[in-house]
Amino acid sequence: xxxxxxxxxxxxxxxxxxxxxxxxxxxxxxxxxFWYVQSPGQGLQLLLKYFSGDTLVQGIKGFEAEFKRSQxxxxxxxxxxxxxxxxxxxCAVAPTSGTYKYIFGTGTRLKVLx
Amino acid sequence: xxxxxxxxxxxxxxxxxxxxxxxxxxxFQATTMFWYRQFPKQSLMLMATSNEGSKATYEQxxxxxxxxxxxxxxxxxxxxxxxxxxxxxxxxxxxxxDPEGVFASGANVLTFGAGSRLTVL
Numbered sequence: 001x002x003x004x005x006x007x008x009x010x011x012x013x014x015x016x017x018x019x020x021x022x023x024x025x026x027x028x029x030x031x032x033x034f035w036y037v038q039s040p041g042q043g044l045q046l047l048l049k050y051f052s053g054d055t056l057v058q059g060i061k062g063f064e065a066e067f068k069r070s071q072x073x074x075x076x077x078x079x080x081x082x083x084x085x086x087x088x089x090x091c092a093v094a095p096t097s098g099t100y101k102y103i104f105g106t107g108t109r110l111k112v113l114x
Numbered sequence: 115x116x117x118x119x120x121x122x123x124x125x126x127x128x129x130x131x132x133x134x135x136x137x138x139x140x141x142f143q144a145t146t147m148f149w150y151r152q153f154p155k156q157s158l159m160l161m162a163t164s165n166e167g168s169k170a171t172y173e174q175x176x177x178x179x180x181x182x183x184x185x186x187x188x189x190x191x192x193x194x195x196x197x198x199x200x201x202x203x204x205x206x207x208x209x210x211x212d213p214e215g216v217f218a219s220g221a222n223v224l225t226f227g228a229g230s231r232l233t234v235l
Contacts, residue, residue, distance in 0.1 A: 043118075043120070106156065
């Protein structure tokens with residue numbers, strides 16, 4: 001079955017510390033991969049995406065993610081977290097066939113300590 | 115970039131009444147829109163795919179008669195929760211694809227609205 005796993009439900013980091021959010025997927029073939037961020041009561045904002053090519057992708061707000069095919073992972077990283085990064089982060093996959101039916105992970109809630 | 119607008123952001127209604135939520139694509143035409151439901155502290159679950167000019171495609175387990183979807187134009191899809199009950203209370207989010215890839219996000223990326231929180235008393 002197709003699925004996305006975000007093993008960490010909650011993560012707390014200090015401001016200025018580095019961050020890594022994990023995402024693993026189970027899919028028949030390499031899908032399109034996304035990271036979205038959701039602030040409380042808000043919709044989702046795209047942080048970055050991977051379609052093909054360079055496996056290290058850069059996104060907005062200083063985030064990057066690395067696609068590792070052998071591990072079926074697409075982990076999100078940021079070298080120095082800011083207090084404004086506190087939010088819910090969702091990893092998602094979508095088929096490359098063009099149906100755009102995203103499958104979302106359960107999300108990781110990030111708390112940033114001052 | 116591409117923007118999707120949802121209205122209303124918040125709605126409170128009495129049990130048994132119907133509520134309509136609008137989803138609009140701004141500055142681009144969306145032949146396909148998607149409606150998601152998000153329970154507190156949970157992920158997004160796809161409810162249905164809204165197709166302009168044709169019937170919506172519902173995911174398994176989603177009641178078609180409960181959640182009416184209409185995609186009457188290339189920029190507007192509506193979700194009507196009919197005869198709402200407290201268990202329908204949730205956060206509803208729509209999304210749309212910019213098929214022409216006019217914006218930097220590209221044609222293969224969904225843009226999400228800010229969501230509509232429904233509370234049924």
